[in-house]
Amino acid sequence: MAAMSSADQIAGLENVGLSYDGGKNFILRHVSLTLHKNEFVALLGPSGVGKSTVLRVFMGLTAPSEGRVVLSDEAGKLPQEKTKRRKQALVFQDARLMPWRTVAQNVAFGLEGLHLTREEKTSRVLQALKLVGLEQAAERWPRQLSGGQRQRVGVARALTVDPDLLLMDEPFGALDPVTRLNLQDELLRIWEQTHKTVLFVTHDIEEALKLATRIVVLSGSPAGIAGVLEVPENQKDPLSEAFRINSARLRAMIAGEADPGGAPYWYSGQI
Template structure:
């Protein structure tokens, strides 16, 4: 069976001539169906840009982005969860979750059922009538996740969704995400710059680094279930750090 999504030799550059800036260069990656993949790299390297290429929002300068997901009525093929939940402050929680369903041609009763199911899945049913300003940071991120799940995507894209949260809330939501993955069997591409987070959550870690950014390696994580500070992960974490440091030294030398 073909991967649910893949990039083949993708490059992306902006501008022309002397002002041309290369962001991505010869990037290859794939996501198998039901797989949780972490895309790891330093801040500003181009991870979010790569997501935009995969979603068709940024046409590559070279190569191709392939998504093997059929169009189905009442659903979206992919959904994106942002670092900032990007909630509409004038809408209640339920209204924010319903926002992604608008334009899909669904009856009101179906929208209400989808919203209720998504809020129940992320444990926010009691907060359905609250406004975003009445929620904690972690709860706002749960609303963003519920909004993405409500459209029933085959591929869930997550762009550093826990990066702005405190350590305790972040750990709680990491565990919540693993529970949701187990319940929904979604294919997930999770962007992060945190090595420990990538290893704890994902089946595979893809390292993006360099200038322009390239895929520097793919690392298989220990078999689930994994634990925090799992001794099985220590060696892997060092391998990933070494790969990132090696690229950093090369880039510094070239500059």
């Protein structure tokens, strides 16, 4: 992985392809994507297209067969033994909490291996729990939490390592609609407070339009980037005509059809 030269770039994929059988069949092909500081990017596409795989490539959990992953070096300037933060953190679809650990202990799990004092770890955990509104639940056990609260713990665990890039793999997909809407609002508040770069995987068009400043569509077989839609703040009202038009554009991208609106912020192919 190479260091990036542009000051506002956090991470990127350059012409990435992924095959598990030596190149006979590709899951991803020719995927290029750049993520910038403080932006909220939704990776949108149908179930099974490879969105979660893209997150695994960014995390370094899966090595690409072609191309390369590019990361900023801001989190890597200190020697490994002095590192106090991580470049990336991943929030899963289910919180994956350890039932034998309290809420605070689950949040602290991500700090293991970092060069932090006990006081620094405690401070990080309490700050993260306060950010997600669970500071009063620090000593509870996972079984005592609702589904939405467990997901908040997962977000807190990711934030406590102070990542440059927060990767989220359909974190609200298993929740009921009311809880899901509430956590979407909470996530936007957290993003605005922390200024993290977020890459959020979803197959829900309305969720992508509500949350993201930019939506990247992954489709096809092998999967590639079909297009990107910039989402200005004044186009996020689900009752607006702009929201309806953008929904139609995203459906067209996913289906591989022509853009029905011809908007200037539609781009086809690599980004």
